[in-house]
Amino acid sequence: MIEHLRHPQGAPEKLVAQLDQDRPGSGSQRKGGSELSIGILLWPRFPLLSLSGLTDALRHAADIGDQSRPIRCQWKVLGTPGQRVLSSSGLDVPVDSDLSHPERFDYIAVIGGLMDTLDQVPKSYTAFLHQAAAAKVPLIGLCTGSFVLARNGLMEGRTACVHAYHGDDWKQRFPNLRFVTNSDFLIDKDRITCAGGISVLELAIHLIGLHCGPDRAGKVVHQMTVAKNTSSSFVDRRKALGYASSSNRRLHEAVMLMEKHMAEPLEIEAIAQLVGTSKRQLERIFVVETRNTPAQFYRQVRLRFGRWLLVSSDRQIGEIAFECGFADAPHFIRQFQSAFGLSPGKLRRALEKDELADLL
Known part of the structure; x- marks a missing residue:
């Protein structure tokens, strides 16, 4: 899980801090008021799980409750408007924004397809990736998206996170490029690569936590995880939330109650009663896991x-x-x-x- 993640050449927090400083036209004009904005490029025969994992995490973080409005987070599928991209499962997805102005996004994410389809895209796709890199927009390679970045000379001097299944493929195609197979994702300067599958959720939650705060990341974990009484979920709650330990059911439920009652805040004692504990015990949980009291x-x-x-x-x-x-x-x-x-x-x-x- 995420505890195996390594961040060569600088922590991810530094990357986030630089996003609004390195490019002209940043701020509200670029993101339309959102805290996290991602443009998505789909390669032919891409895996639906990578797309749905990323976008579903963003939509949970983007709004209050389960309304799913793209407000605090935004995302667009980029390409040739009017066209649709076929996934590996046979379902297709429409393009909803053109390949222009990459600086309007915090990140450009590439979701690669089957290995034999990696060169089956218009030249405008790869040109757009180089345009984004020139504009200092961090690039994300999901699943075989890391191969797409490497094929286009965009992984030089950086290490990629590759699924173990494709380790030999990477060695054959890019013998001079470093890679790891023991992580869910890896942030190396302005390149982020992810092994794919459920690991995409780990990356999405990590980025949401960095840009939107631990309460948004906590909401995603709460909404996308079924099991409440065990820490053996497919998502590593501890790292996703940034808490010392985040498998505590009462913590999740307390955070959800806070979100639902912002205009008329609940008393901490009332929250404690609603989640089935005492005020003193709830305070202990919050201090241990968030280093803040519930009120803070x-x-x-x-x-x-x-x-x-x-x-x-x-x-x-x-x-x-x-x-x-x-x-x-x-x-x-x-x-x-x-x-x-x-x-x-x-x-x-x-x-x-x-x-x-x-x-x-």
């Missing part, structure tokens, strides 16, 4: 939601304050300033001047 974690969730509303809407600050559960605008402003180092008003002004990347 709850406030962070509401403030992040408020920051997103400031970036993605034109609502008045007072209205946002009430929607995030603060008694009045001055209280919200003080808490916001303390959490993010700038006031909501300054954030809005920077947004209007397209200076958001320098502040966030």
Whole structure:
């Protein structure tokens, strides 16, 4: 699982920190207010699991509850509009956005297909990948997408994560390129490669946690995992959430309750009762697993939601304050300033001047 992951040449947090600094036109214009935006290129005979794992994780993180609106996260299948791409299972998927302006996305993800179809794409696809690389947009290779990147000279000086089944294929095709087979995914500078299959969920949750916060990652784990009383799920909850231990059912349920009650926050004692424990025990769980008390974690969730509303809407600050559960605008402003180092008003002004990347 993720504990075997290695990050050569720098931690993933540094990559995320650089996303809004390395490219012109970043900020709200690029992402439309979303916190995580991914453009997806599908190669012929691609695996549906890789596409559905990525997009389903994003849609759970993107909205409140199970409404599935692409708000806080966005994704597009890129290619030639009007065409459809055939998957390895025989089902096809429509293209919904053209190959232009890669800088509008945080990442461009390539989902490779069967090995004998890797060269069966228009030249515009590979040209777009080089355009994205030139614009310093990080590239993701899912399943045999790592082979696509390598074939196009986009893995030079980097290590790839390859499924063990394709280890010999990699050796034969790219004898001079490093690879590993003992990880779910690997982040090497501005290239991210993933073995495919269920490992795609691990990567999606990791990126959601980095960009949108541990509460969003926790929601994805909660929504996409059936078993509640065991840590033997297909998703490694501990790393996905960024907690010391995240297999605790009460923690997940408490976070879900916080999300559902942001405008009118619940008392921590009430949350404890609803998840079947005492206030003192719930506080112990949160401190051990998140290094925050439930009240501190709850406030962070509401403030992040408020920051997103400031970036993605034109609502008045007072209205946002009430929607995030603060008694009045001055209280919200003080808490916001303390959490993010700038006031909501300054954030809005920077947004209007397209200076958001320098502040966030």
